[in-house]
Amino acid sequence: MSFDSLGLCPELMSAIATQGYITPTPIQAAAIPAIFEGYDLLAGAQTGTGKTAAFALPIVQMLSQRILKNKIRSPRVLVLVPTRELAAQVSDQMKNYGRRLSLRATMIYGGVNIQAQIERLERGVDIVVATPGRLLDHAERETIDLSRIEFLVLDEADRMLDLGFIDDIKKITEYLPVKRHNLLFSATYSHQIKKLADELLNQPRHIEVARPNIAADAVTQAIYHVERSRKREMLSHLIRKGEWSQVLVFTRTRYGADKLTEELMYDSINASAIHSNKSQSVRTRTLAEFKKGEIRVLVATDVAARGLDIQHLPHVVNFELPQVAEDYVHRIGRTGRAGEEGIALSLVCPAESPRLKAIEELLEYSITVQTVADFPALPVNRGGRLKPKKKNSGHKPKKTTTKSNKAQPKLAKQAKEAPKGKAAQKPSKPRRGKQTSNRGMSQPPTRRGR
Ligand code: AMP
Secondary structure, eight states: OOGGGGTOOHHHHHHHHHHTOOSOOHHHHHHHHHHHTTOOEEEEOOTTSSHHHHHHHHHHHHHHHSOOSSSOOOOOEEEEOSSHHHHHHHHHHHHHHHHTTTOOEEEEOSSSOHHHHHHHHHHOOSEEEEOHHHHHHHHHHTOSOOTTOOEEEETTHHHHHHTTOHHHHHHHHTTSOSSOEEEEEESSOOHHHHHHHHHHOSSOEEEESSOTTOOOTTEEEEEEEOOGGGHHHHHHHHHHHTTOSOEEEEOSSHHHHHHHHHHHHHTTOOEEEEOTTSOHHHHHHHHHHHHTTOOSEEEEOHHHHTTOOOTTOOEEEESSOOSSHHHHHHHHTTSSOTTOOEEEEEEEOGGGHHHHHHHHHHHTSOOOEEOOTTOOSSOBOTTSOBOOOOTTOOOOOOSSOOOOOSSOSOOOOOOOOOOTTSOOOOBOOOOTTOOOOOOSOOOOOBOSOO
């Protein structure tokens, strides 16, 4: 299928060409015609599938074709998103498409001065992309008029529920007209999501471009078992030996993110942290620097990273496994976006075994276990000397590299011996449904063709 057959207007076709999109992604091919036909939508799409354009393109076009009944420019599209970062990304796309059709988009989120938002709303906007809490604030203060909303989009609805926004969403819908076009996008389906869909959507078309709860297909996953106290050392080793250009690293806590950032800097690896304790301006600047390639390692917590769209991000590392198994899927979905391949590695200490089990149960397969080529068996202090090993230090790093996989869709390529003194830079190509048995030491998977 090509974009030509989707009925998009010349202005949007030119925007698509400028972005370099050649063919519609599956969610775009399925959702765009359904939205044009006027259906409510319940869409299950993995992260990075192009779902933003799937709703932004038809909405912008339909909006521009409808004649305004009066001259008041109050919002006609409301997109609710879980985080500020996702708000920024969706509103960028809305602005990009909308500008070509003389539509204005703005972003509403908490943690920043409300006055500037009020002034933008007063100047008149067509599209509002908002996080639920701050939007409700505006609605209650009557600084936004939601009575003319024609389209309601819930983007990453599962995440909004995880973050406890359900009551805010319900309150917001009370400000909206009853007759409206509703679109709900979610990477995973829980009972709660189905309930919300039943309440909000009117005889929706159900679109699913990938099985829910399954990690993005283009991502090669691997696990490294490592003692907790040696995770930082292993991460620095992987980054250096693999000559990784950029990596997004997840920690569970904000404190952990700051601490790891400091340690990486101490290892002379350029790193920055992004989490909700940082001001919005620092988060925006850090993200911009990472996108420009000025920062090599971005250390993030789940909430801050949700919705991050970083083009060509080759590596994601789970420095700690997430508490909630679904977050693993969201985390690794930051790489392998829009048809590119990505690598997601998890550093797992013995205490994290229950979390790993929960993740593998969710994925319905076991993740390949690997060991790192030439990673010292004993801890090395930063002066380069081996540290004496503590007695009864618990977990021993594994010698063999791959455990059997029940049914594993993505496996690292059968590892070759690492070249002496250097971790190989050849990528491990994932293979579906094939067992790997790595003899000898495997190598950190590296990315193809960058
Ligand atoms: P999303 O799932 O909306 O966050 O999009 C993920 C990435 O895919 C973004 O970087 C988009 O710019 C990109 N993208 C969206 N649609 C296409 C397409 N048809 N072809 C190539 N890339 C796309």
